[in-house]
Amino acid sequence: MRLGEWGREWIYPEVMRRDLDPGLLMWDIHQRLHTEALPAKRTVIQFDLRNFPQSLPRTSRAMKRWWLVLEKPDVQLCLTDPGFEVDMVVKADLYALTRIWMGELNIKDAQRKGDIALLGPPALIRSFPAWLKLSVFAK
Numbered sequence: 001m002r003l004g005e006w007g008r009e010w011i012y013p014e015v016m017r018r019d020l021d022p023g024l025l026m027w028d029i030h031q032r033l034h035t036e037a038l039p040a041k042r043t044v045i046q047f048d049l050r051n052f053p054q055s056l057p058r059t060s061r062a063m064k065r066w067w068l069v070l071e072k073p074d075v076q077l078c079l080t081d082p083g084f085e086v087d088m089v090v091k092a093d094l095y096a097l098t099r100i101w102m103g104e105l106n107i108k109d110a111q112r113k114g115d116i117a118l119l120g121p122p123a124l125i126r127s128f129p130a131w132l133k134l135s136v137f138a139k
Contacts, residue, residue, distance in 0.1 A: 020056065020094050022049055022063040025101060030068055030077035032133040043070040043124065046086045051093045088120030088128065103138030 026047065047066040054061075069076040069084065076082070090097075096115030099105040107129050110116040118125045 020053055020098055022052070022056075022060060022066075022094055025094075025098055026063075026066045026077055028135060029101060029132070030075050032135070033068075033070075033075055033131050034133055035073040035075065037127065037130050038070045038072045038075075039124070039127070040072060042084065043087045044068070044082065044084045045070065045128075046089045047097075048089060048091045049094045049097065050091070051095060053094075088118065088124045090116065090118055090128075092116040101132070101135050101138070103134050 045068040047068070049064050049066070052061045052064070063079060065079075067078040067082050067086070069078060069082050092110075093115040096105060096110045096113075100107055100110055100116070105115075107116060107118075111118070118128055
């Protein structure tokens with residue numbers, strides 16, 4: 001934790017764009033959700049990520065679509081379609097979603113700028129931000 005805190009403070013701002021990692025980001029998000037705030041019924045969230053840096057390995061650039069299957073209190077992360085109906089879609093710029101996760105940008109501002117779009121029933125869209133605990137290293 002101490003090394004991560006040091007890195008967040010001293011290294012993170014300079015290396016973030018070139019070190020974006022969709023797999024690590026999505027793994028971290030799936031590990032840190034407020035499970036008590038999740039919907040009572042199974043909910044599937046599809047993430048469509050865009051604007052990957054060319055510096056990322058080809059395998060990472062292929063990780064553009066992810067699914068979270070939320071079955072309170074469990075959360076599953078899938079890189080292939082889990083076969084359930086999608087309840088909400090999150091269309092996001094990878095950099096913006098990473099900044100949201102790190103506590104540097106709020107979802108409303110990212111939506112206004114067009115960096116993230118939440119598509120689905122209004123109740124899910126309203127509750128989605130409350131599900132995110134954010135990174136342990138968030139500001």
